[in-house]
Amino acid sequence: MTDINILRVKKWRMTGIFVVIIGLLYGSSVLTKFNLVEGIASIPGTFAWMVANLIPSAESLENLPRVLESLWETIILSVLVTTTAAIFALLFALMGAKTTQVNHTFGFIVRFIASVFRNIPVVAWALVLVISFGHNVITGYFALFFSTFGILVRMFIETIDETSSDGVEALTSTGASYFQMVFRGVIPDTLPQMLSWVFYMIETNIRSATLVGILTGTGIGFLFDMYYKRMDYGMLGLITIAIIIIVMAIEFSSNYVRRAIS
Structure with a gap:
């Protein structure tokens, strides 16, 4: 042709x-x-309404400490969920990645489990878990954990297979054991990229935790839902601005850390 x-x-x-x-x-x-x-x-009219109604008033700013307290609870939950999910995801990724898997069948099972956890939306997890655990922080934790675990396993597997293949082959050819290959070849090569994904999931989980909090009655999501039902647009604007500032601050911090370790 x-x-x-x-x-x-x-x-x-x-x-x-x-x-x-x-x-x-x-x-x-x-x-x-x-x-x-x-x-x-309708876009110009929508923005005009937002400017007119979502600007925090002086009365709304008096509730800023309460907003920051709920937002801090959401941040702590997001960091805790992401770090614990990352530990389990790394273990599963080592067993599921083609570069480091011990058994092909077991590797397939790991990837299948991660796919199931990843493809169930965090909202669906929250709705199902509310039936079992009720409206509390535990429900929000597990809803975010299962979704985060599935996503990180997939990202870690791709990172291991793309980044560390040459180093693994070199160590294997010298007679290195499996654990030597993992801790001297895989982890050092993939750690910067894995940390990038961890920081990304922290940012994502802060946003997701807001929605989960509406369903579970916890954190900043509960506060947002309460003022939404009251039609208190000034407080809704304050909460939204606070979430945006925190997410942007975490993004800038994660970018700095990624540059420092890369």
Whole structure:
């Protein structure tokens, strides 16, 4: 096949994909009765309403200590969940990664378990666990833990297989044992990338913990739900701004740590 024919095939393929996407967008808008033009036209009014109603008032700022206390509880929960999930995820990833797995069958089982945990939304975990544990912090912890564990196992497996394959081969050829290969080859090579994923999950879990807190009645999510039901938009704006500031601060800190260890 000549280069001209290859380019022609790619052009028609991209055209076909574009037509399919347009068709899906149109079909979705018809089924949901969504008008894109009206939606775009409503954006300025939406931002105007947010500026007029979600700006914290002086009365709202008096409740700032309570907001910070609930937000601190959410941060601690997110850090605790992520660190414990990362420890278990690392153990499972070593058994599931092709570079370090001991048994192919067991490696497949590990990847399957991680896939199940990862593909169940954290909200679904929270709803199921509320039935067993009730509305408390334990429910929120396990809901976030199961989802975080599944995601980190997948990320750690990919990191191990992509980053440490050459080092593992070199150590194996010199007669190194399995544990020597893991602690001298795999961990040092993959630690910076793994820490990046851990910091990313802390940021993600702070946002997810807000939603989980609405369902479990804990943390900043409970506070958000309470003021939402009261239609206290000033407090909702204060809580939202506090969450944004904390997430951005953690992101900047994680970026600094990643640069320092890389």
